[in-house]
Amino acid sequence: MARWKPWAVAALTMFLVAAAPASPRYAEVRPGVALAFPADHGAHPDFRTEWWYVTGWLETGDGPPVGFQVTFFRSKTGSDPANPSAFAPRQVLFAHAAVSDARTGRLVHDQRIAREGFGLGTASRTDLDIVLDDWTMKRQADGRIRTKVQGSDFVLDLVLDSSQPVLLQGKGGYSRKGPAPSQASYYYSLPQLKVSGRIQRGRKAQAVTGQAWMDREWSSTLLDPSAVGWDWLGVNLADGSALMAFQIRDASGRPLWAGGTLRPANRPATSLGPDAVRFSTVRTWRSPRTRVTYPVERQLTVRLPGGERRWRVRPLFDDQELDSRAAGGPIYWEGAVTVEGGRGYLELTGYASPLKL
């Protein structure tokens, strides 16, 4: 679903051009449009926002597993299309990466941002091929995805190999985001990605393996006006199943919308409607820095045609909070989590203050 990654929100607000000569025109998300690959792995610059969102777990060989997250965003701005300058900020690219290491006890992260142009910031329309300064994500000729990001405290150089077919979310990739049919996005995932590569933290570089989950989503519509935040969970289960669930909350904390997908290994996926997904809180954690309380331990209840299933969601460690206020972003929680028989990522937003669009 709506991985309305907080960064995307921040980026969007930043690049809205309030006084644009004409109200910017964005492409609309409509049901019944078949996704076509590899073109849909690439960018859709006519839509307002889009992301390539990878989360996963890495085995380092000499210590406990670590979580990681690599995300590229694209935003179309309202800049005047008549501007002939190569610097015209038509598209802005943004990338964010984080490493969750229980031994560090908190997240290490970094980001890049640039306006498209000069080959320093590009996102191909024909296949996944993104360059943002020294950060890249590219689908190679053999179909594997290679991504390389280097922050000030870490370097990730990973190859993602899809062992399963594309998982189309919602109705064939058309995914509802809220009560109004216009609140929707094109959304597919690549679950159960096999990861190999290298991680460097400080001066120490080591080879890693692991699993990851990639979300691809593009849209032009915003959240429902009464939404204040969302919870999202994506899990690779050990038996090869893939589970995704989300809820969008209003100011009272009740779900405004919810959804999800469960795809058992080698069987067709089941799409979950708003009333089939329920998150409840088992344990909260209060950030000593920001004094924000997050429901970090959850009970996820999913109603399937064959009956209810429950998963207990536990964080790898509590302090996976991200404070991006210095870069103009919000405070949120995003971290590696385990469920019975699986590993995944949980995102909790809108707990510090409502996310405004």
Place this chain on the structure above:
Amino acid sequence: MPAEALPTGVLRWMILGEWRAHPARVALGALAIAVGVALGFAVHLINTSALSEFSRAIAAVNGDADLQVRAVSARGFDEQLYPRVARLAGVAAVSPVVELTADLGGGPGDRLTLIGLDVLRAAAATPSLVGRGPAEVRFDEGSLFLSDAALRAGGHRVGDTVEVAAGGRPQPFRIVGDLPAAPDGQRIGVIDIAAAQWRFDRVGRLNRLDLKLAEGADPGAVRAAVSALLPPDAEIASPDSEVRQTDNLSRAYRVNLDMLALVALLTGAFLIYSAQSLSVARRRPQFALLQVLGADRRTILIQVLLESVAVGLLGAGLGLAIGLGLAQAALSLFGGDLGGGFFGNVRRPALTFSPGAAAVFGGLGLASALLGGLAPARQAVGAPPAVALKNLGDAVDPRRTPPLVPALGLLVAGALCALLPPVGGLPLFGYVSIALILGGGIAGVPWLARALLSPAQRLAPGAPSLRLALNRLWGAPSQAAVALCGIVASTSLMIAMAVMVTSFRSSVDDWLLQVFPADIYLTYRGDGDGFDEPVRRAMTAAPGVAGIAFLRTTSLRLSAERPPPALVARPDPGGSLPLVGGRASGPPPGLTPVWLSEPAARIYGHRPGDRLLLPLVDPATDKATTAFVMGVWRDYARQQGSIVLEQADYVRLTGDRLVNEAAVDLDPGAAPGAVVARLRAALPERLAGRTLITESRALRALSLRIFDRSFAITYLLEAIAILVGLAGVTATMSAQTLARIKEFGMLRHVGVLRRQIAAMLAAEGALLGAVGGVAGIGLGLAMSQVLIHVVNPQSFHWTMETHLPLSLFAGVAGALIGVSAIAALMTGRRAISQAAVDAVREDW
């Protein structure tokens, strides 16, 4: 009495006693030292303060980049350089910048440095240039962030819509925020880079790349890697090279003022020499007595030197205090360049005190005092005590002709030094030459006195008083030299400066007539706009206008270390410029003809006929333009140099069709005032407020006023030097006269009348003054030629013709003769009022 017991008590008593007896002489020496120290120190403080303010201004516009690539001309360089530099190893961030000089709002003088940047890049490379305001309008083409100073200057507020003109295009912008990191007083505006390129017709061009280096990157290696990528129209500049350029620009001006400080210091040294020589001569029996009593020669030597040191310390301390006050006052009155105009639009700087400089200038003051006291101290211990105990007068035998060889040797050495080239862009040997000529001149004063007086003595005038005066001066020329050395030093240096300034002013006056031959001049006093085609047509069509020549003045960076010379495009440069020296025929085919100003030719070492690579990319060849130097012309306006080319060549090379100056010839009989009004009416409103329209007569007057203003401090200091020198002569004359009381008593005994003695003293004074005047003016003339032909071309890079301020010579000579005569007469009257018998007895 044991020698060790002597120093403290007796010596202190001797010094204090001497000072109590002759406070004026001590005070004068100290004062002259103080003037020299104060001047040098103040000039240094002012310049340091102004430079640090200027470097703050540069840093403000540049943000806090580690390294910068800059365009050599306002046209910029190709933007494709940006991604290539961004991909270099060791470069953490690159912020591409379009930098424009712009005019804000409608009023004159609201200049603004307009910076077009990508906020996403600037945030990493130059965070101080990132504006504060709502995030959602940052990329808007119409958003403008203004520094506090820019907001205040135009009385604007956040939310206002203002017109910003750059490159001849006025454009509306909305002020959406401010620049909190811009230092006080800096007028800066920031817009989006895409907006800057689009709205001001700069698509595809950049003026700057601001680089942030990666942590641990080797700056030298990055520099080298960047240089390897640069096209001819871009160069590497580190923020401090711009400060250095300005330092270079004002250095020559400062050298001029330092020269004056030197004058004061030397005058002080000579005054101390006079005072100490006299006091030593008078106390010779005391010193001899001390020696007889057991004091060794070293003790005496140290004693006399200590007296000079005390005077020097007094003068240096006083000088530092005065210098501090002077610098403070000058900074608040004139700004950092003392009216010289080198620091652009930088606000009045705050005083920066530097203890190191205080030590240097205080030390110089002390050193000159020591120098002045050295010869008298040696004199004090030179004579055998037995002779010294009895002898009081001039120790030199009057029958011996004063030596000429040492003086001549110094003069010849001085002349040779004048032929040497500058050192590090400074005319150091020129100053050495002046010092040697001065030393030689003063050493030659006894000889000169005798040479001048001999014919008069042979004529043997009838009046006994005049004959007595002549005989005395002829017989004791070294005493004349002692009395005169201070005044000869200050007069000659002052005459040298005066001749130089007069020559300079006359040359500027002539030059103004040559460069402003038209009747009316229009100058657009902004940087972002000018007279476009329709405006030019309207101006040409104004009734009363016989013809108009349009000029475009911008600048072109030829070297990162030097201030960029002006680039002037005008019609028919060969026919309209005041050329000096030879001219080349040509140009050879394919080369662009240029005319260099004298400073440009000297700074960059070119002569007519030379080829010169201009960092302007020729669209025909896509390479840097090769220019051909057609001639060198005189330009006093731009010390950084100027390069003139044909208008058509300029437009071809730069694509810049704007024009910001115009020279108007009037129809015969047209009233200038009416034409000025019509020209003003022909200008659109946005230009009219910023366009200066002047009749050439007023322009010439204004130029000379500016000239006089920038030399005002020179005139003032010259006057002070001369006054101190005259006071020195007075004090020395009085002392020498008082020392001769016994002689006057003798004269009275042999029947000479008081009136006659008074006349004799007046004549002596006048003769002494005349000798000093001749020596001072002659030496000054010699030194002025060094200033005009060596110091000025070497430090300012321009030449001038000598013009003599004859009335000043007459005035100085008259004042010298008059003051010396009066001083001698006044002290003489006191000396001869005593009873003749007492006077004879005065000596024991």
